[in-house]
Amino acid sequence: MAIESINTDLCNGCGICVDICPGDVFRMDEETNKAVIKYPRDCVFCRFCETDCPQDAIYVSDTRDTTPMPLTLWGIGI
Amino acid sequence: MTSENVIETDVLIIGGGLSGIFAAIKARKEGVDVTIVEKGYVGKSGAALYANNTSIFNPEWGHNLKEWMTQIAETGDYMNNPEMTEITLKESYERYQDLRSYGVEYPKGEDGEIIGLPPRGVLRDYFTGRGTVWMPKLRNPTLKSGAKIMDRIMITDLINQDGRVVGAVGFHTRTGDFYVFKAKATIVCTGGGTLSLTTYDGEAMAYRAGADISGKEFSISGTGPFKYMGSGYGYYGDRKGETRVSLEDKKVEPMPRFGASMFIDKYLDSEGNKVNRYTLLSAVHQGRAPFFWNLDDATPEEIETTLKTGGTLDFTKGLYQVPMRLEMYVGWGVHCASGISSTDTSGGTSLPGLYAAGDGYNSKAVGAKYVHRGFGTRNAMVIGSRAGRSAAEYAKTAEKITIDPAEITRLKNTAYAPLERKSGFDQDWVTMQLKSITFPYYVWFVRHGDRLKAALTLIEFVKNHITPMMYAKPKDTHGLRLAHEAKGRVFSFEMMLRAALFRTESRGVHYREDYPFRDDPDWLAEVKIRQKDGEMELVKEPFPNEWWPDLSRPYRERYPIEYVGEESTRDRD
Numbered sequence: 323m324a325i326e327s328i329n330t331d332l333c334n335g336c337g338i339c340v341d342i343c344p345g346d347v348f349r350m351d352e353e354t355n356k357a358v359i360k361y362p363r364d365c366v367f368c369r370f371c372e373t374d375c376p377q378d379a380i381y382v383s384d385t386r387d388t389t390p391m392p393l394t395l396w397g398i399g400i
Numbered sequence: 401m402t403s404e405n406v407i408e409t410d411v412l413i414i415g416g417g418l419s420g421i422f423a424a425i426k427a428r429k430e431g432v433d434v435t436i437v438e439k440g441y442v443g444k445s446g447a448a449l450y451a452n453n454t455s456i457f458n459p460e461w462g463h464n465l466k467e468w469m470t471q472i473a474e475t476g477d478y479m480n481n482p483e484m485t486e487i488t489l490k491e492s493y494e495r496y497q498d499l500r501s502y503g504v505e506y507p508k509g510e511d512g513e514i515i516g517l518p519p520r521g522v523l524r525d526y527f528t529g530r531g532t533v534w535m536p537k538l539r540n541p542t543l544k545s546g547a548k549i550m551d552r553i554m555i556t557d558l559i560n561q562d563g564r565v566v567g568a569v570g571f572h573t574r575t576g577d578f579y580v581f582k583a584k585a586t587i588v589c590t591g592g593g594t595l596s597l598t599t600y601d602g603e604a605m606a607y608r609a610g611a612d613i614s615g616k617e618f619s620i621s622g623t624g625p626f627k628y629m630g631s632g633y634g635y636y637g638d639r640k641g642e643t644r645v646s647l648e649d650k651k652v653e654p655m656p657r658f659g660a661s662m663f664i665d666k667y668l669d670s671e672g673n674k675v676n677r678y679t680l681l682s683a684v685h686q687g688r689a690p691f692f693w694n695l696d697d698a699t700p701e702e703i704e705t706t707l708k709t710g711g712t713l714d715f716t717k718g719l720y721q722v723p724m725r726l727e728m729y730v731g732w733g734v735h736c737a738s739g740i741s742s743t744d745t746s747g748g749t750s751l752p753g754l755y756a757a758g759d760g761y762n763s764k765a766v767g768a769k770y771v772h773r774g775f776g777t778r779n780a781m782v783i784g785s786r787a788g789r790s791a792a793e794y795a796k797t798a799e800k801i802t803i804d805p806a807e808i809t810r811l812k813n814t815a816y817a818p819l820e821r822k823s824g825f826d827q828d829w830v831t832m833q834l835k836s837i838t839f840p841y842y843v844w845f846v847r848h849g850d851r852l853k854a855a856l857t858l859i860e861f862v863k864n865h866i867t868p869m870m871y872a873k874p875k876d877t878h879g880l881r882l883a884h885e886a887k888g889r890v891f892s893f894e895m896m897l898r899a900a901l902f903r904t905e906s907r908g909v910h911y912r913e914d915y916p917f918r919d920d921p922d923w924l925a926e927v928k929i930r931q932k933d934g935e936m937e938l939v940k941e942p943f944p945n946e947w948w949p950d951l952s953r954p955y956r957e958r959y960p961i962e963y964v965g966e967e968s969t970r971d972r973d
Binding site for chain 1: 445536573881
């Protein structure tokens with residue numbers, strides 16, 4: 323579902339992903355000094371984190387979870 | 401607990417996307433102090449991240465100005481300002497050269513030239529590579545210009561002092577600190593609304609500060625209820641199945657924009673009758689949904705990509721039921737035809753001290769229907785640049801700013817209110833209400849006065865009763881941002897419904913079942929929305945005659961694209 327995981331073995335705590343994410347998905351964990359995915363639902367699927375991570379620690383999947391809608395647009399099931 | 405920071409600057413730019421970046425760089429050239437504020441990270445934000453193309457006009461490439469102007473005016477049903485349109489065309493090549501000087505080189509084809517994408521009529525656009533690849537390159541030029549970048553600050557309100565915009569307030573989305581910006585000129589470059597990357601922040605703010613908003617009735621629909629060719633802006637499915645292009649390899653892979661697009665001409669209804677994709681909505685309205693794609697000619701790759709869009713595959717029939725999802729783009733205004741209302745061709749608005757550019761600005765560079773690819777990026781650069789220069793000129797001679805501290809306190813309380821609340825309604829629920837009320841095709845796309853009034857009644861209730869009791873979820877600065885975005889959305893959607901109700905005709909993507917025809921010359925006009933005594937007031941302002949189509953041309957020639965139901969109206973000639 324879009325942003326999936328950060329490999330904590332690879333993460334070096336540089337904070338780049340935290341700085342650049344448009345959806346404000348990441349935070350630095352002050353105890354481990356590594357990045358964490360805090361707000362995964364707000365991932366906009368731009369893949370900057372994955373591309374810019376110098377350690378290649380971040381995995382963004384190919385599918386995006388859209389907020390479930392209780393109502394269909396067209397009167398038929400999605 | 402939270403600290404309060406006061407920053408004084410000559411030109412404040414709210415939003416660090418494509419239009420904001422160009423505004424900042426050009427404003428700095430005038431020698432003024434420039435601060436650009438962005439709730440994300442400048443160079444990695446905004447709708448341009450998803451852009452793949454820019455339309456460039458260049459007579460040396462065989463482009464004819466009159467032909468381009470005519471097509472733009474006709475496509476938009478004459479809702480554009482021809483002077484603004486001409487400027488965006490004529491200044492596009494210089495902005496393209498600016499991009500190159502900033503280190504953005506468009507990918508070149510085998511012939512060594514930039515890649516022209518298939519034309520629509522005479523209009524041309526050129527492949528830029530995905531925005532996520534080239535937008536980040538603009539951060540350094542912005543810094544080098546001497547503009548001060550302040551990331552992770554979300555502006556919540558403009559400051560209006562005695563009828564002049566003198567700055568803005570906001571909060572840091574990480575520390576929660578409060579910021580007051582005192583600016584001689586402010587440029588709103590916050591973008592339009594796509595429910596994810598851009599979230600209607602600017603126009604709601606501008607409306608509250610007393611600025612005019614216009615063009616809200618021209619919000620993008622899916623396929624329009626048109627009988628013949630031409631449509632609004634059709635998106636099907638969601639963004640799965642895209643391929644990306646690497647600038648390094650200079651490989652240009654065909655990019656099915658959405659997994660579904662290759663089947664776009666193969667719709668069938670359950671009787672097996674062909675459905676024209678341009679009249680999809682009409683077919684839905686007639687009760688012919690669901691629709692299917694015939695997979696007879698599909699390759700395994702196409703099937704795999706299609707599967708990712710999340711529909712159901714029925715191999716026994718060789719048919720694939722079409723997933724109908726337009727969530728991402730419903731409500732987005734036609735680029736440059738919806739948002740803060742323009743009063744000139746250089747980013748001016750109805751409020752002194754306030755300028756705007758980008759998707760959130762109704763520059764009237766185009767009309768009531770999306771014209772072609774690449775207009776959004778092009779106009780963001782052209783008008784952003786002009787707004788930067790205008791704002792800088794104004795700032796040079798603007799009077800000293802004094803701000804009433806009581807007003808700052810009021811705006812500060814508004815900014816933090818969702819965090820102060822412990823209960824009420826969360827923004828997810830508010831957004832869901834919004835979608836439930838406005839998204840049904842019979843409200844949003846196939847419009848009718850009765851249904852618009854019904855939806856408006858509910859939206860007003862949400863605005864008046866629900867949003868004042870919105871609390872931040874999660875209960876932190878991230879949730880605070882989401883709460884403010886939801887609040888802006890409610891305003892924006894209310895404006896869209898009101899404008900759609902007010903314009904009693906059909907034009908461009910605005911289709912009224914109860915008025916299924918263009919009403920010239922009565923509605924060769926702009927619908928402006930402004931705040932009056934705490935309520936939304938709507939006015940119709942006729943366009944200058946110079947913008948009008950030739951009324952001596954027969955109606956059907958003036959408007960070759962016919963609406964469903966148009967033929968049954970009174971004799972239109």
